[in-house]
Amino acid sequence: MADQLIDYVADMGYTHVELLPVMEHPYDASWGYQVTGYYSVNSRYGTPHDFMYFVDRCHQRGIGVILDWVPAHFCKDSHGLRNFDGTTLYESPDPLQAENWQWGTLNFDFAKPEVVSFLISNALYWLDVFHIDGLRVDAVAFMLYLDYGRQEGQWVPNQYGGKENLAAIAFMKKLNEVIFQHFPAALMIAEESTAWPAVTKPTYLGGLGYNYKWNMGWMNDLLRYMQMDPVHRKWHHHLLTFSFMYAFSENYILPLSHDEVVHGKRSLLNKMPGDYWQKFANLRLLYGYMIAHPGKKLLFMGGEFGQFIEWNEDQSLDWHLLDYEMHQKLKDYVKALNHFYRAERNLWELDHEERGFQWIDPHDYSQSIVTFMRKGQDPEDFLIIVCNFAPVVREGYRIGVPCLGEYFEVFNSDLRIYGGSGQVNSLAVAQDTPWHNQPFSVEMKVPPLAVVYLKAINKKWDKNRNERD
Missing domain, CATH: 2.60.40.1180 (Golgi alpha-mannosidase II)
Structure with missing residues (x-):
């Protein structure tokens, strides 16, 4: 990838690449989100030095590297962290708090100082040893709320009777304080899907201390709107305009991520209504609107040339589609849009004001x-x-x-x-x-x-x- 992907990314006008978790994991279909080896680079793609080479090549071309990082939970495989020393070392001894029914995994016990130390040290490890530019922290909403994704009777209130996970909140604040102490220019990005306030405010102002947050509300509203037949869109105009009501409440990233092109949701191009021409026109419109909307931008691979089928971790992207005129023209459009965006300061200079x-x-x-x-x-x-x-x-x-x-x-x-x-x-x-x-x-x-x-x-x-x- 270092000798092929990076030249393509630079030519297309992107500023960063974000990688799904590269930490060692046993199950391909988890996409790396169920980790066994937090300090191990995934051997499927080469050695740790190969990964260093990849990051170095990115930096030589002016491309930043962001890693998805999973501090909320870990998989149950016996060669991982479960019952690591014969006891519930990383998870809570209370099965009700340790068990993650939604993903079939175990939750980290943030009340243990040694667990907090393990995770913060791991975040520093990727930034220090591999020169990563930032971390996208997975499942922040799950960590914030004790009842997130749980049924009644599957969670225990905090000491004040509330649903906030006080230990996880303290962990995230400390995590960001330590990261910025050692790496002031790092990107710490929260995948947070609720209205929790001040996610991207400094901890000394009562915030969680991240410097970016995924705007999941914008993404859900816009994709719902774009999938409608245009004849019905005028009755749902608020889905376009509502995001501006809160666009400056946090430092947002507008994500069109892997989660939106899997599990029967269809690819971005195939979500678009209308005939063949209208599908491409709608997608060009979506991208143009996204670039102009306040907030940084993220586009999952394959979206730039109009992948028609959903993403499948078992196979390559459909690069052969570039042999077809409309797919090549869409790729040319995204390239031109990216370069226009980078040259037009008005589109990003005051993004969060x-x-x-x-x-x-x-x-x-x-x-x-x-x-x-x-x-x-x-x-x-x-x-x-x-x-x-x-x-x-x-x-x-x-x-x-x-x-x-x-x-x-x-x-x-x-x-x-x-x-x-x-x-x-x-x-x-x-x-x-x-x-x-x-x-x-x-x-x-x-x-x-x-x-x-x-x-x-x-x-x-x-x-x-x-x-x-």
């Missing part, structure tokens, strides 16, 4: 269109994003803009080179017609099932805008 985002119109549910701005540190620089979730071209569509000037199309998912219908915009001159609570407006063509990004040149600002603001 409200001043980096502004609605133009979130209310056009009848036409399934949303329009908003992304901004960077320069208050007079902005990018306008127009997303059309209906398979209809909108001619003469008027949107409000903050200043006079000429607005040109810098990115369009409907270009023919990406497999689109070729509905493009020529230069549009802003008019002195207030619209969408903006002092000026432009008319444009909105292509079907597509996203368009607009930039302004020769900008002229309203002299009274500061007084009005």
Whole structure:
């Protein structure tokens, strides 16, 4: 992989790779999430030095490496941690607390200092010895709540009668404090699927101390929306707009992960409704909207070229699909989108601050269109994003803009080179017609099932805008 994958990742414009757990595990179908050897690199793929070589090659190409890490539970195989010294060393002696019925595993006992030491030392080991850039901590929600995934009678309340796992909370806070003490630039990412507050706030402010959290709410809402026939989408417009209500409450990553393309959920491309052309158009739209939405981005392998079947750990991705025109064009689209994203500071510079985002119109549910701005540190620089979730071209569509000037199309998912219908915009001159609570407006063509990004040149600002603001 070091000699093949990394060049591909760099060429595609990605900044990081995230690996499913590389720790030793006995069962292939667990994908590494049921670990036996926490300090052992999976021998299926080579030696520890081979893995070091892989990480080093990533860094030479400017690619960061994130590892999925599983501190919540471990598998029951006798050659693992279960009854390690003949006693319940890593798990609780109480079967009700030790047993993980959801996954058929055992839970770590975070009340034991030696278990906390083992796990934090393990996290440091991967960062120190292998130069990993960050850890995505698996199943954080499961650790936070004593009753998570359990039926009545399968859990024991904490000392105050609540469902919070106080020992696990203390463990995670200490984990992040120690990691950032030794590796201040590390990425500590929580896979946390509930509304637990302050996951990405520092521990001294009462937070858990992570610096990123997966936005599972955004993912679930968006995929539910995108799977609908476009004729029904206008009645579920809130699934597009609700995520902006909480987008800045945490430092979010927008994940389209392995969990969404397995177990009968279908691949991303195959989730999309419509005929063959519409499936690709919908997926290009989804990716374009995702790139423009506040938060960092994660896309599972195969999504970039439109894998049609679900991911299967027993076989390679369907690289042969690149012999087909639409799959190759989708790959070209994702590559162009990634490189555009990296070059456009407005899309990431203020990702976690409200001043980096502004609605133009979130209310056009009848036409399934949303329009908003992304901004960077320069208050007079902005990018306008127009997303059309209906398979209809909108001619003469008027949107409000903050200043006079000429607005040109810098990115369009409907270009023919990406497999689109070729509905493009020529230069549009802003008019002195207030619209969408903006002092000026432009008319444009909105292509079907597509996203368009607009930039302004020769900008002229309203002299009274500061007084009005």
